[in-house]
Amino acid sequence: DAGVIQSPRHEVTEMGQEVTLRCKPISGHDYLFWYRQTMMRGLELLIYFNNNVPIDDSGMPEDRFSAKMPNASFSTLKIQPSEPRDSAVYFCASSPKERGDSGNTIYFGEGSWLTVV
Amino acid sequence: DQQVKQNSPSLSVQEGRISILNCDYTNSMFDYFLWYKKYPAEGPTFLISISSIKDKNEDGRFTVFLNKSAKHLSLHIVPSQPGDSAVYFCAASRRYTGRRALTFGSGTRLQVQP
Numbered sequence: 743d744a745g746v747i748q749s750p751r752h753e754v755t756e757m758g759q760e761v762t763l764r765c766k767p768i769s770g771h772d773y774l775f776w777y778r779q780t781m782m783r784g785l786e787l788l789i790y791f792n793n794n795v796p797i798d799d800s801g802m803p804e805d806r807f808s809a810k811m812p813n814a815s816f817s818t819l820k821i822q823p824s825e826p827r828d829s830a831v832y833f834c835a836s837s838p839k840e841r842g843d844s845g846n847t848i849y850f851g852e853g854s855w856l857t858v859v
Numbered sequence: 860d861q862q863v864k865q866n867s868p869s870l871s872v873q874e875g876r877i878s879i880l881n882c883d884y885t886n887s888m889f890d891y892f893l894w895y896k897k898y899p900a901e902g903p904t905f906l907i908s909i910s911s912i913k914d915k916n917e918d919g920r921f922t923v924f925l926n927k928s929a930k931h932l933s934l935h936i937v938p939s940q941p942g943d944s945a946v947y948f949c950a951a952s953r954r955y956t957g958r959r960a961l962t963f964g965s966g967t968r969l970q971v972q973p
Contacts, residue, residue, distance in 0.1 A: 785903070786963070
């Protein structure tokens, strides 16, 4: 089974440019999460969706960040305009609707490494 | 306001010995706790979890202990192996109150020396 697929794996862009990160969740998963990892703040939640609907976007740093999930198999995280402080690893993750005592394990992609110069 | 804290950024142990990674949380609403392991250039992968109704969960070499009164959990790895060298993240959620997102600690880098 394919895991969570993210693209691009690496992106270097100039300050002020638009950046779009893409994610394909695991098929059949109802939840999709965007996390960001930095040295200073560790792994922080940006936004998550349930059945394509944004549930909590309180972690989105500012209006320059936006996320969409037009269908169950695709999501984007957009930064416009990008700034050097946005440099981080951005992880997409997905999770099934839990059944029984399976817990709410989430499954991560390999991450998109963003560098804004 | 860090709700999940891992106060030790790194830990080094000898192969075959026990590794103990610690995690503290402040939000009493958390009711489900997980440990994730992360290798460089990879995404975090799920390792083991525990519900707040339990105080111990074991899976092979990995055991997680939960002390609710102290708001503390720990991960024990026995015996430690060089392949266990990675960053370990503690995570918590309000699973039973419907919030599915995980709140992560800042991670502890474990190095197991051969």
